[in-house]
Amino acid sequence: MILIGTMNLTRTHDRGDFYCPTCAMIQTYRLRARRPWLTLYFIPTVPVGGPEFFVQCDQCRSTWDPTVLEMDQQSHETALEDQFHDEALRAAVLVVIADDEITENEINALQRVASHLLDRPVDREELGRLCSIAQQNNIVATNYVLTVSRRWSQQQRVQALQGMFLAASAEGEMGSEQIEVLTDMREILELTNAEFEAAIEEALTWEAV
Numbered sequence: 519m520i521l522i523g524t525m526n527l528t529r530t531h532d533r534g535d536f537y538c539p540t541c542a543m544i545q546t547y548r549l550r551a552r553r554p555w556l557t558l559y560f561i562p563t564v565p566v567g568g569p570e571f572f573v574q575c576d577q578c579r580s581t582w583d584p585t586v587l588e589m590d591q592q593s594h595e596t597a598l599e600d601q602f603h604d605e606a607l608r609a610a611v612l613v614v615i616a617d618d619e620i621t622e623n624e625i626n627a628l629q630r631v632a633s634h635l636l637d638r639p640v641d642r643e644e645l646g647r648l649c650s651i652a653q654q655n656n657i658v659a660t661n662y663v664l665t666v667s668r669r670w671s672q673q674q675r676v677q678a679l680q681g682m683f684l685a686a687s688a689e690g691e692m693g694s695e696q697i698e699v700l701t702d703m704r705e706i707l708e709l710t711n712a713e714f715e716a717a718i719e720e721a722l723t724w725e726a727v
């Protein structure tokens with residue numbers, strides 16, 4: 519009987535420095551290629567597919583598509599910042615729709631939050647689209663923030679909380695449900711009581727663009 523099988527062989531093709539998005543700093547990398555081979559009695563004999571290239575960080579071992587090498591620190595940080603703004607706005611929307619209704623005051627508050635976060639005016643149509651996407655996905659605000667906030671810096675955590683606070687307090691007095699959500703957020707975002715209070719005080723000075 520002839521023993522035939524396949525195995526993946528990984529080889530290093532190049533080395534260099536790159537901006538590792540996981541480490542958030544310049545690290546050394548290896549450009550590697552994984553390729554399936556046909557084996558005969560467990561010995562690789564012929565390649566049976568094309569090589570699949572990937573970049574691996576020497577420090578954290580994260581692997582990336584080779585396009586990561588084209589990304590410099592600046593463009594990576596800009597992309598992350600844009601992503602944060604979208605996430606913080608979505609969190610504020612989720613706080614508003616937690617009670618299944620959206621009032622005129624809440625729409626105005628969300629517009630204020632959106633224009634502050636995105637640094638541009640946001641019309642009702644765009645906001646309406648965001649609300650309906652959030653409603654369809656049916657995610658609870660705290661669960662959403664628990665997941666996405668892992669990437670957020672301290673400053674971003676504060677900013678996101680401010681947005682959620684303004685959205686929650688749109689009606690003047692906050693309902694017990696919204697107070698509960700904000701209290702949970704303080705814990706999820708790992709803010710001290712002093713940081714929480716300072717953030718809320720500052721949020722009251724946010725103006726619409």
Ligand SMILES: [Zn+2]
Binds near residue numbers: 539540545577578
């Ligand atoms: Zn790394």
